[in-house]
Structure formats: C-alpha cells, structure tokens
Amino acid sequence: xxxATTQQEKFPFxxxxxxxxxxxxxxxxxxxxxxxxxxxLAFIGKSVPRFDARAKVTGASRFTVDVKLPGMLxxxxxxxxxxxxxxxxxxxxxAERHPGVRAVHVVTDIVGRAVEQVPETDPPQPNGVRLPRAxxxxxxxAAVAAVTPDAAAAxxxxxxxxxxxxxxxxxxxxxxxxxxxxxxxxxxxxxGFAGGVAAGAEVAQQGNVRGPSRIGTRGDVTKGFAEAEVTxxxxxxxxxxxxxxMETHAAVADWHADGLTVYLSTQFTAGVRNELAAAFGLPxxxxxxxxxxxxxxxxxxxxAGTYVRAAIALSRAAGAPVRVVHDRHEEQVDSGNxxxxxxxxxxxxxxxxxxxxxxxxxxxxxxxxxxxxxxxFAQATYECSNFDSEQYDVFIxxxxxxxxxxxxxxxxxxxxxxxxxxxxxxxxxxxxxxRDRIDASPVRREERRxxxxxxxxxxRHTPGADTGTIRRGIGVAQSLWGANVQTNAxxxxxLMRDGSVELRSSVQDIGTGxxxxxxxxxxxxxxxxPQAITLRIGDTDFPAGPPSYxxxxxxxxxxxxxxxxxxxxxxxxxxxxxxxGVAAGAxxxRDGRVFVRAEPARGLSxxxxxxxxxxxxxxxxxxxxxxxxxxxxxxxxxxxxQNDLGGVQFAQVxxxxxxxxxxxxxxxxxxxxxxxxxxxxIESQVQGGVLMGLSYxxxxxxxxxxxxxxxxxxxxxxxxxxGPRETPEIDVVVLENYQGESATDAYGIAEPANIATAxxxxxxxxxxxxxxxxQLPMTPAAVLAALGRAPYGG
Amino acid sequence: xxxxxxxASAAVAEENAPLxxxxxxxxxxxxxxxxxxxxxVPPHTTLAEALRGSLNLTGTKIGCDRGACSACTxxxxxxxxxxxxxxxxxxxxxxxxxxxxxxxxxxxxxxxxAFIAHDAVQCGFCTPGMVMxxxxxxxxxxxxxxxxxxxAISGHLCRCGTYPHVFAATLxxxxxxxx
Numbered sequence: 001x002x003x004a005t006t007q008q009e010k011f012p013f014x015x016x017x018x019x020x021x022x023x024x025x026x027x028x029x030x031x032x033x034x035x036x037x038x039x040x041l042a043f044i045g046k047s048v049p050r051f052d053a054r055a056k057v058t059g060a061s062r063f064t065v066d067v068k069l070p071g072m073l074x075x076x077x078x079x080x081x082x083x084x085x086x087x088x089x090x091x092x093x094x095a096e097r098h099p100g101v102r103a104v105h106v107v108t109d110i111v112g113r114a115v116e117q118v119p120e121t122d123p124p125q126p127n128g129v130r131l132p133r134a135x136x137x138x139x140x141x142a143a144v145a146a147v148t149p150d151a152a153a154a155x156x157x158x159x160x161x162x163x164x165x166x167x168x169x170x171x172x173x174x175x176x177x178x179x180x181x182x183x184x185x186x187x188x189x190x191x192g193f194a195g196g197v198a199a200g201a202e203v204a205q206q207g208n209v210r211g212p213s214r215i216g217t218r219g220d221v222t223k224g225f226a227e228a229e230v231t232x233x234x235x236x237x238x239x240x241x242x243x244x245x246m247e248t249h250a251a252v253a254d255w256h257a258d259g260l261t262v263y264l265s266t267q268f269t270a271g272v273r274n275e276l277a278a279a280f281g282l283p284x285x286x287x288x289x290x291x292x293x294x295x296x297x298x299x300x301x302x303x304a305g306t307y308v309r310a311a312i313a314l315s316r317a318a319g320a321p322v323r324v325v326h327d328r329h330e331e332q333v334d335s336g337n338x339x340x341x342x343x344x345x346x347x348x349x350x351x352x353x354x355x356x357x358x359x360x361x362x363x364x365x366x367x368x369x370x371x372x373x374x375x376x377f378a379q380a381t382y383e384c385s386n387f388d389s390e391q392y393d394v395f396i397x398x399x400x401x402x403x404x405x406x407x408x409x410x411x412x413x414x415x416x417x418x419x420x421x422x423x424x425x426x427x428x429x430x431x432x433x434x435r436d437r438i439d440a441s442p443v444r445r446e447e448r449r450x451x452x453x454x455x456x457x458x459x460r461h462t463p464g465a466d467t468g469t470i471r472r473g474i475g476v477a478q479s480l481w482g483a484n485v486q487t488n489a490x491x492x493x494x495l496m497r498d499g500s501v502e503l504r505s506s507v508q509d510i511g512t513g514x515x516x517x518x519x520x521x522x523x524x525x526x527x528x529x530p531q532a533i534t535l536r537i538g539d540t541d542f543p544a545g546p547p548s549y550x551x552x553x554x555x556x557x558x559x560x561x562x563x564x565x566x567x568x569x570x571x572x573x574x575x576x577x578x579x580x581g582v583a584a585g586a587x588x589x590r591d592g593r594v595f596v597r598a599e600p601a602r603g604l605s606x607x608x609x610x611x612x613x614x615x616x617x618x619x620x621x622x623x624x625x626x627x628x629x630x631x632x633x634x635x636x637x638x639x640x641x642q643n644d645l646g647g648v649q650f651a652q653v654x655x656x657x658x659x660x661x662x663x664x665x666x667x668x669x670x671x672x673x674x675x676x677x678x679x680x681x682i683e684s685q686v687q688g689g690v691l692m693g694l695s696y697x698x699x700x701x702x703x704x705x706x707x708x709x710x711x712x713x714x715x716x717x718x719x720x721x722x723g724p725r726e727t728p729e730i731d732v733v734v735l736e737n738y739q740g741e742s743a744t745d746a747y748g749i750a751e752p753a754n755i756a757t758a759x760x761x762x763x764x765x766x767x768x769x770x771x772x773x774x775q776l777p778m779t780p781a782a783v784l785a786a787l788g789r790a791p792y793g794g
Numbered sequence: 795x796x797x798x799x800x801x802a803s804a805a806v807a808e809e810n811a812p813l814x815x816x817x818x819x820x821x822x823x824x825x826x827x828x829x830x831x832x833x834x835v836p837p838h839t840t841l842a843e844a845l846r847g848s849l850n851l852t853g854t855k856i857g858c859d860r861g862a863c864s865a866c867t868x869x870x871x872x873x874x875x876x877x878x879x880x881x882x883x884x885x886x887x888x889x890x891x892x893x894x895x896x897x898x899x900x901x902x903x904x905x906x907x908a909f910i911a912h913d914a915v916q917c918g919f920c921t922p923g924m925v926m927x928x929x930x931x932x933x934x935x936x937x938x939x940x941x942x943x944x945x946a947i948s949g950h951l952c953r954c955g956t957y958p959h960v961f962a963a964t965l966x967x968x969x970x971x972x973x
Contacts, residue, residue, distance in 0.1 A: 049910055056918030057906040057925055059853015059893035066852035150836060244953050246857045246865060246919040295855075295919030296953050328858045511917030511954055680913045688916060688955030716862040716951060724944045727957040 005029050011628075011740025012037045015446050023740045025628035032525060032566035032743045038675065038736060042590075043520040044744075045736075047680035048530050051515040052293065061293035064250040064265040065325055072252065073102050073145040075314050075324040076152040077307060078159050079334070080134030080141055083397040083709025084168035084181065087131040087141065087161060094158040095144055100151030103317035104159070105143045108132065110306050112336070113368040113400040118186035134163070135183060135368045136397045137710045138333035140306045145314035145322045168397040170704040172340055172365045175208040175396045183208050183368060183395035209363070210370065211392030216379035224357025224386030228348025232422045236345065236415035237775040238364075240702040241338040243404055244721055247295020248326040249335045253311035255319075259286025264308060267297040268547035269506045273540040275304045280312060291538045294510040298692075299403035300336035301510075302549050332714035336402035337702060339364045339372035343415040347423055353437040355384035363392035364411070366401035377412030377755075380644070381480045382420070382438040397709055403549060405692060406751040409481060410758070414776060417477035417759035421766065425463065431476055431763070432457065443737055444478060447648040447670040450733055451476070454668040455650035464770020471655050472665075475763025479647045479755035483674075483747045486546035486556035488637035490623040493522060493564035495572065497616050499607035501526060502534035503564075507545025507557045509537060512750065513681035514553050520677055521558050521744060525565035526572075527589035528606060543621060551645065551748025552638070554677065559743040560622035566743075567620035576609040627741040643739055645747055647671035649690065649756035652728075653764040657787055660780030664694055664728040664761055672735040674747035683732045686753040690730050693757025695722035701777050815883075822883050826851065827895025837883050842866040844882035845892060853893035853922045857951065864950040867923035868892045874930045876949075893922035896929060905929040908967035909960070916954030924950050928964040938968050 006026040011034045013023035020037055038045025055061040092104040110132050124130045134141060142159050146152040167181035174180055187205045203210055225231065245265075252263040259282055266272050269289040277284040294301075311324040326335060341364035348357040358379075364372030375389040404410075424434040432448050439445070452458075460474045491505035503522055509515045515537060519530040526533075536542060546556035569589055576594045577584040580602065588597045595603030631639040650668040655661075667690050676682050699720040703712040713719040738745055758776060766772045771786040816837035823832045824841075826849060833848035842859075845851045845868070854877055857865035861879040868877045869891040896903045905928045908914070915921050924947055931938055931946035938946070943964045952960070 047913070050913055050915060052918065053910040053913070053915045054902075054906075056915045056921045057893075057902070057909045058897060059851075059922045061918055062852075063855075063919065065856070066846075068850075244951075246863065246917065246951065246953050247855070248857075293918055296917045298953070328860070328862075511915075513916075684913050684916055684954070684956060684959060687958050688953075691955030691957065692953070715860065716858045717860070721951060721953065722955075723949075723951055724947045724957045724961075727944075727955075727961075730958050 009034050012738040013740050014738055015443060016736035017450070018446055020738060025740050027628055028625050030563060031625065032562050034740070035744065037738060041524055043524045043530055044677050045679070047678055048516055048520050050513050050681060051519060051535065052509065056293065063247050063293045063295050064252065064263050064291060065247055067252045067263045069252060069254060069321040072321040072323055073147060073314070073318055074149040074152045075143055075145045075311050075322045076149070076156055077140045077310060077324070077330070078142040078156045079330070080137060080139040082134060082163055082165050083137045083170060084166040085134045085163040086166060087134065088164050089125065089162045090131065090142065091160040092142065094160065095155040098151065098155040098158055100147040101144060101155045102147065102320060103145040103314045105310055105313040105317065106131070107140045107142055107306060107310060109309070110140060111303065111309065112305055112402065114184065114188035114370050116184055116186045116188050136399050138330065138399060140310065140334070143310040143314055143324070145318050168709050169208070170396050170398055170709045171706055172394055172396060175365065175394050176363070178207050180208060183397055188370065208395040209392050210395070212390040213373060214389055215391070216375055217388050219386035221357040221359050221386045221388040225348045228356045229351045230423065230426050231346060231348045232419055232426060233344070233346040234415070234419055234422065234774055236343045236418070238341045238411040238414055239700065239776050240340045241404065241696050241700045242332050242702055242719065243298045243300040243336055244716065244719070245296035245298065245300060245331065248328060248331040249301065249305065249307060250325040251308045251311045252321055252323045253308070253315040254321040255312060255316040260312060261288045261290070262308065262312065263290050265294050265301055266291050266508065267301045267510055267549050269508050269538060269540050270544035271302070271547055272304045276312065279304070279309060287540070289540045291508050294508060297510050297548070298405050299407065299549055302403065302547060328716065329714045332719060333711050334399045336404065337367070337399065338404035338407065338410070339366040339401045341372060341374050341411045343374060345378065345415045345419050347419050349423055349427065351427065353427055353429055353434045355382055355438050357386040358384050360389040362389070363394050365394045365396050367396055367398035369400035369402065371401065374408050374412035377409040377480060378416045381416060381478065383440055398704055405689070406481060406755040409755045410696070413477060413479065413755045414759050414762065417756070418762050418772065418774065421475070421763045422772070435478065441646070443672050443735065444646055444648060446735065447672065451648050451650045451668045451670040454731055454733065455652060455666070457650070460767065463767050466768055469656060469658055471657060471768040472652065473764045473766065473768025474650060474652050475760050475765070475767050476648065476650050477756040477759035477763055479649065479752045481551060481645045481752040481755060483555060483641035483643060483645045484550040484552035485624065485627065485631070485639045485641055486552050486637055487624050487626065487634070487639055488544065489546040489556040489560060490543035490621065491545060491557060491560050491564055492543050492619055492621045493561070493568050494617050494619045495568050495610060497610055497613045499610040500534065501528065501532060502536055503561055504536045504542035505545035505557060506540045506542050507537050507553060508548055510548045512548065512553060512685060513678060514557065516681065517554055517558060517677045518561050521561045522565040525562055526569055528592055551751045553748065555641070555747040556624050558677065558746050560624050562743040564620040564622035567622065568618065571618050572609055575612045576604055579604065579612060629741055641741060641747065645673060645752045647752050647756060649760040651757070651760040651764040653761060653768055655765060655768045655783060657769065660783035662698055662765055662778055662783060666729045666731070667757065667760070668731045669753060670733040670735065671749060671753055672737045673749040674737055674739060675745040676734050676736060677744070677746050679734060682734050682749050685749050686732045686734070687730045689750060689753025690757050691722050691727060693754050694726065694761065696776065697758035697761045698777050820883060824849070824882065824885055824890055825887065826890045827892060835882055837881070839882045840878050841868070841880045841882045841885060841890070842877035845877060851892050851894050855919055855922060857919065863920070864927065865920050865923045867926045869926060869930060872930065872933065874927045893926060896925065903929050904967040904971045905932065905964060908963040908970065912959045912963035912966060914956055914959040914963040916956050920950060920952045924952070924960055928960065928967065931964065932968045932971055936968060936972055938965065940965065
C-alpha cells in the first residue's frame with residue numbers, strides 16, 4: 001500500500017511495559033490521525049462504566065425473551081423422540097383444529113447440520129414434500145403457533161408422526177467402526193465452523209468417518225523425527241461442552257405487509273438479515289433484525305437457526321407475530337456444542353529445546369455437523385518447520401456442534417500445552433525457558449515474564465514433590481488466536497444542530513460492552529464525554545456492523561467509528577472556522593469546546609459550534625479499512641491481521657488425594673488485545689474466559705445414553721458449570737500492545753482468554769501429584785484412578 | 795370438646811372448598827412491590843411466569859425453569875426464592891419484591907450501584923437474580939465476608955463468569971450501606 005493516495009504516518013509501536021517506539025505506516029485517505037498511547041488520552045484506555053449496566057441491574061433491559069408484540073402468538077417445536085428415524089407420514093390436522101391454534105408448520109429444512117450432497121432418497125410425502133430424516137433425538141420435526149403456550153403444547157401432542165425407527169450410534173468410538181449404523185448415507189458438505197476440518201466437498205468420507213484433512217502440513221516430519229534427540233507422545237481426549245447461554249435461543253418473528261421484522265437473541269444481526277432475506281425471498285431492505293440486550297451466545301447464536309425459520313413460517317401463516325423460545329432442555333440438546341476430540345500428539349526436539357517435528361493425528365465428533373478439527377493450535381503456536389496433521393470428523397446421531405469460544409484451539413491447547421510441559425521435563429528445562437526458545441512472539445515472552453512473577457513461579461516445586469493429603473501445584477499454558485477483522489463493517493456518526501451526537505450501526509452488544517467502547521472512541525475524537533454519545537446499535541436499519549464472534553467486534557467496528565467521528569469533527573471545525581476568524585486547520589476539539597489551538601482561551605462551546613450547521617444534522621459514514629500493515633489473509637468479508645492474539649495463564653491448584661477433588665485456588669491471566677480500550681470490561685471478559693475454561697477442565701460433560709441415544713443431562717442440575725463456590729482468585733493483567741495497524745489499533749479478547757485455562761490447570765495438577773491427566777473433564781474419579789486409588793474407598 | 799369442634803369446622807371448610815381448580819385460568823391477587831395486582835392465570839402458572847406474563851414485570855428472568863440457575867430470584871417476605879419453583883396461586887398474602895421494586899424511585903439500592911461501579915454485569919441475564927440475593931444478604935448480614943457472599947449466591951449461575959466482580963461489588967455495597 002504505497003500509491004499516491006496514501007500518506008506516511010508515525011504510530012506508537014511496542015509493548016507499554018517493555019518500551020514504546022514508533023513505526024511508520026502508509027495510511028489510506030480519510031483516516032483519523034495516529035492515536036497516541038493510552039496514557040495521553042482522555043477516555044480510551046479508561047474504565048468508563050458500562051453503558052447498559054443501569055438497565056441491567058434494574059431489570060429494565062429488554063432481552064428477546066422480554067419482547068411482547070400486540071397479538072403475539074406462542075410457538076413451540078415438536079422434536080424427534082428417536083435418535084435416527086425416517087418420517088413415513090405426518091398428520092397435523094388434529095393440531096390445526098385444536099382451539100387457540102393459529103398455524104402449524106412442518107420443518108422441511110434443518111439448518112446447522114451437515115448437508116448430504118446427494119438429495120435424500122426417502123420417499124416424498126403425498127404432497128410431494130421430502131422431509132429430512134430425524135438424525136438425533138431432539139431434532140425439530142414441526143412447529144405450532146397458538147394463542148397461549150398451553151394451547152401450543154397441547155397441539156404438539158396432537159401431531160401424528162409415523163416414524164420408521166432406524167439404527168443409530170451416539171458413541172464416538174463405536175461410530176468409527178465400519179459396521180456401525182451410518183449417520184449420513186452420502187457424502188456431506190460442511191456446515192458451520194465448530195473447529196477446523198476443512199468443510200470442502202473434496203474431503204473423503206467412509207461410513208461415519210470424514211477425512212483426513214491435512215491442513216497446515218509442512219516440511220518433512222519423518223526427517224524431523226529422525227533428527228529429534230527427545231520425543232514425547234501422548235493421547236488426549238476432550239469432551240462435548242455445551243454453550244449454556246443463560247438466555248436460551250429466542251426469536252420473535254413478525255411477518256407483515258412491508259416485509260419481515262425479527263427480534264432475535266443473536267451475535268450477528270446483519271448476517272442473519274442476509275440469511276433470512278435469501279431464505280424467504282425478500283429484498284434485504286425489507287428484512288429487519290433487532291437485538292437490544294442479549295443473554296449470551298459464545299458462538300451458538302451466529303446464524304438463523306431452524307427455530308427462527310419456524311417462527312417466521314408460523315408468523316407468515318398465522319398473520320401474527322410468533323415467539324419461539326427454547327426451553328432449557330432444547331437449549332442443551334439442539335443449540336450447538338463444542339465437539340469431543342481424540343488427539344494423538346507427538347513432538348520431537350533437539351537437546352536445546354528447538355522443535356524438529358510435530359505430528360498430530362486426531363478425530364472428533366461434531367455430532368451431525370462437520371468441524372471437529374483441532375489442528376490449528378499445534379500448527380501455529382510454536383516454531384517448528386516440520387508439521388503433519390491427519391484430522392477426521394466422525395458423525396454420530398447427536399445435535400450439531402457449532403463454534404464455541406476458541407473453537408478448535410481450546411481442545412487443541414489441552415493436548416499441545418501438556419505435551420510441551422512434558423517435553424520440558426524430559427529436556428530438564430523449565431517450562432517457561434523452553435517456551436522462550438520455541439515461541440518467537442515478544443508479546444508472549446513478556447506475558448510469561450509478568451505471569452511468572454505474579455504467580456510466584458520461582459517457588460514451584462518439582463512435579464509430585466508435595467506430600468500429604470492435599471497437594472499443591474502450579475502450571476502454565478499459552479493461548480493463541482488469530483486476530484480476526486470483519487472488513488464488511490460500517491457505522492455512521494451523526495451530529496444534530498443542538499450538539500447531540502449518535503453512532504449508528506447494526507453491531508450488537510452481547511455483553512462484551514461494545515456500546516461503551518464505541519462511546520469512548522467517538523467521545524475521544526469529538527472532545528465530549530462518553531456519556532454525551534448516544535448509541536443506536538443492534539438494528540439492521542443502521543449500517544451493517546460486524547458479527548460478535550471470532551473475537552472481532554472491537555477490531556472491526558472501532559476504527560470506522562473513530563474515522564466517522566473524525567469526519568464529523570472536520571466538518572464541525574469548518575463550520576466554526578469563519579466565526580472564530582481562523583482556518584479550520586487551526587482549530588481543535590476538547591472538553592466540549594472548539595478552540596484555537598494557538599490560543600486555547602478563544603473558542604466556542606461544542607453546542608454553539610453545532611448551532612452553526614446549515615442543516616438539522618450532518619452525518620458521516622465509515623467502513624473498516626484494511627490494517628495499515630496489510631492483512632495476513634483476506635477471506636471474503638473477513639481478514640486475519642498480521643499479529644496473533646494470545647495470552648499466558650498460570651494456575652495454582654490443590655488436589656485432595658483422598659477425595660480426588662481438584663480445587664483451583666488462583667489463576668493469573670496475562671492477555672493481549674492490541675490497544676485496550678476499557679480495562680475493566682476487558683478484565684470481566686478475561687475472568688469469564690478463565691471460568692469457562694476452568695469449568696471445561698473440571699466439570700462439564702454432555703452425556704449421551706448409548707441405549708436410547710438421548711442426552712442424559714440436558715439441564716443445569718446434572719450438567720455442572722462452575723459457580724461462585726468454584727471461582728478462584730483471578731488476577732488479570734492486560735498488555736498494552738501497540739502495532740499501528742488501524743485507527744484504534746484495538747483487537748479482541750474473548751476467545752484468547754478461554755484457550756489456556758484447561759491446560760494450565762492440567763499442568764498444575766501434574767505438578768501437584770506427579771501424574772498427568774490427559775482426559776477432560778478431570779473428575780475426582782479420574783484423579784483417584786491416576787493415583788492408583790479406586791474411588792469409593794476401594 | 796374444643797378439639798372436636800375444630801375438627802368439625804375443618805371438615806366443613808374442606809367440604810365448602812372447590813374440589814379442584816383449573817385447568818382454566820383462575821383469578822389471583824399478588825402483592826408485588828407494595829402494590830396489590832390481580833391476574834387470571836392457569837393454576838400451574840409459576841410465580842416467575844405470572845410476573846413476566848400478566849404483570850409485565852420482565853426484569854425477573856427464567857434461565858432453566860426448574861430451580862437450578864436462580865436467574866428468577868425474587869423476595870417472598872424478604873426471603874430470596876426461585877420464583878420458577880413457586881406456583882402463583884400459592885403466594886397468598888406474602889409480599890413479593892422483584893428487581894423492579896428494589897430501587898427507591900431513581901435512587902438505586904447500594905448493591906445495584908456497586909454492581910455498576912464494579913462492572914459486575916456482562917450479558918446481564920443473571921443480573922437481576924444476583925442483585926436480589928446479594929441485596930438480601932446485606933439486609934440480613936451487614937458485615938458479610940467473601941465466604942458469606944459466595945454462600946449467598948452459590949445457587950446462581952452466570953455463564954459470562956462475572957462472579958469475581960459480583961463478590962467485589964457486594965462487599966463494597968455492604969460497606970457503603972453502613973456508611
């Protein structure tokens with residue numbers, strides 16, 4: 001990027017706790033000038049209180065489940081009681097006649113699961129419609145809308161479905177058997193991104209096994225292992241984790257004369273709008289998707305699921321708005337999950353620690369979806385010129401997986417970070433010293449240094465050296481995550497003649513605090529307080545913002561927000577200039593004033609300046625430009641920045657050798673996200689990432705019943721997630737890492753904060769008891785078995 | 795004699811009571827946030843559903859609908875309860891306090907103020923229930939320890955993982971309430 005239209009600018013560069021220098025970048029026209037480091041800014045980098053906190057603590061926030069429209073009907077879904085069944089016939093007539101029922105819909109298209117490339121050969125229904133097979137217990141079959149929830153539930157019971165029950169398989173190992181019942185009878189195309197196996201049609205498929213994908217393979221591992229002086233090899237298993245959003249998946253669909261309005265608990269309003277416009281044959285400008293408060297997604301609320309489409313179909317048929325809200329059971333069974341995996345990982349190294357080869361053989365199951373791959377983490381985290389992976393998806397009769405906080409990398413890190421720990425011990429190197437040799441990132445090096453100091457790494461004993469009933473240990477693990485950017489991300493900043501300012505974008509605040517962050521960015525540019533900025537977001541009638549997945553919201557929407565505010569600033573200064581008798585270039589904005597830079601006492605209030613506008617309002621639109629140093633890779637509407645995101649986490653655990661209970665006492669999480677904009681909100685997200693990782697490490701496990709194919713713990717009593725009692729002291733440190741890559745230089749935090757926790761705990765457990773646990777969750781029974789003590793006093 | 799007449803009157807009362815109610819809607823009255831409200835609800839309606847539905851008090855959230863997550867916590871006579879585990883027709887004359895009734899006009903409860911100051915909120919779905927339990931804690935124990943706070947919210951689930959900030963906020967609120 002060095003054509004005539006760009007200009008050279010100097011940006012702060014480096015890690016604040018090390019040293020900040022400068023870097024020159026070529027910047028496209030229209031960009032706001034380089035932003036100084038946070039210590040020279042008024043609002044960026046400050047913990048401005050969360051904008052919607054007051055509404056949330058008073059119960060005034062409106063979540064999708066709180067939306068009530070006049071005449072709104074209650075929709076419910078009929079779900080398959082069988083884990084694999086062909087629908088021979090379906091009779092909805094009795095349901096249609098039930099009092100209070102306004103519409104009945106038969107599901108013909110299930111989204112989210114893998115799609116067979118050869119159309120289903122099941123015989124069509126009398127009306128010519130082909131019904132999809134029910135591929136898992138809980139698969140949607142039909143839906144009803146009625147005037148009350150009771151009437152809808154009663155009508156569901158009146159739908160007569162004749163099933164031809166087919167053999168099924170819900171166990172990952174059994175499904176790999178060539179004689180196992182086959183989930184998909186023809187090759188499938190991938191759907192969604194639960195992890196890593198390439199979704200293309202070229203991947204081989206035999207029985208329930210699809211693969212291998214050899215993504216990322218490089219160099220010559222045979223040669224690498226031949227050169228290795230030390231090798232480690234281990235087998236690791238990770239379980240299925242469910243998202244457990246506190247607000248279950250929820251939609252209110254309103255099909256009306258002008259088009260379609262959908263209130264949706266979603267991570268991506270603009271994407272869902274586009275999906276629904278295509279699915280229902282409407283122009284995009286007739287489809288409006290809205291979300292105000294949003295009760296958690298973690299990857300599971302990225303698209304327009306079957307329940308959304310059912311709500312819309314019912315609304316269209318009934319001529320009234322229809323609400324469909326998953327109950328907790330539906331949420332746990334059919335709203336996505338993180339795939340279970342098996343990983344066999346082998347690492348070869350030279351005596352000095354340099355890695356000579358990494359080989360990963362892995363299979364996993366995303367249920368009836370693709371994407372159980374975990375190869376990215378082993379491929380990308382450490383320097384090694386020889387890497388080979390062989391990754392397979394295995395299909396089982398279970399609800400489709402989807403992306404979940406750090407997909408692929410979270411199970412991947414559980415294996416690699418333990419293997420690296422094991423390698424360090426074999427090499428007689430400190431685990432941190434080994435990482436200093438094999439990790440080129442100066443950011444992670446600084447994170448290791450800070451974290452080691454905070455956790456008291458120097459007092460770490462040799463593995464298994466602790467004695468007594470309760471044994472303590474310290475462990476470390478690293479996180480790595482690509483810095484995603486949505487280039488199709490836009491916003492508008494408006495200034496009204498009374499001095500009021502608002503930002504408009506369809507971007508949604510899913511609890512990460514982007515409202516507050518955007519207000520900070522706009523306020524900084526316009527010399528106002530963040531509280532003076534009105535945020536109008538979560539509505540596709542505004543310019544299309546980014547999705548809130550892949551840790552990309554802040555990176556994608558804060559640069560255009562600043563650039564749009566900068567354009568407004570320039571226009572305002574031009575309007576004020578004649579009044580102050582100077583050129584616009586001689587003016588600046590700060591503390592709610594327009595003033596002459598050389599003579600700060602001379603100026604106008606922001607409001608007085610705005611009153612000089614010729615029109616009632618002015619508006620500026622901006623979209624995400626490319627990172628100044630260029631992207632590593634661009635993929636359609638999205639791109640990957642040059643520098644990865646990551647972090648280093650340290651865990652201190654206490655293991656009770658009599659009960660097998662692992663208690664995490666303390667976690668130190670040192671993370672980076674470019675320029676931090678709101679430290680307190682970042683701390684909240686990092687704590688959340690650590691807790692979800694801790695919960696994954698010790699408690700969570702979706703259990704499928706082999707005889708019936710049903711989920712046995714589809715609730716929040718038997719599916720245990722970490723609560724207040726399991727919460728350790730969490731010490732969060734966030735680096736200020738300046739790279740001069742965009743108008744804000746800010747990136748994401750949510751996923752990198754989740755990836756390192758489980759392996760850090762596993763390494764700490766090893767340090768405590770001297771035995772390695774290679775399977776998740778690390779239950780008391782697993783600890784006792786590892787110690788050679790049968791549970792229950794045996 | 796006395797015992798006999800009590801037993802007799804109980805028998806009469808039982809005889810006069812309807813044998814069953816429902817399945818259709820029945821009229822109930824609830825004293826919510828100091829105001830008596832009436833509603834017609836099917837007898838199996840939980841307090842959580844009645845509050846969110848007929849009474850339009852949607853601040854109370856339903857996360858699991860079976861007492862496992864505590865998102866629906868309200869006070870019954872100042873005691874925090876999971877409102878999804880109580881039938882609306884069983885409330886009688888007990889006072890119901892919901893998140894909407896915790897502040898005094900524009901003046902927030904110290905726990906609400908502290909939740910804002912300590913960023914004890916992420917997606918916010920579990921927040922009303924958390925606030926109700928933490929406010930009840932400092933009402934019955936003005937000097938809670940960290941352990942007391944953990945006990946008070948031990949039944950509450952938050953998938954965003956705001957617990958550390960909830961602990962800090964509640965301890966700060968207790969301090970603020972005393973000064």
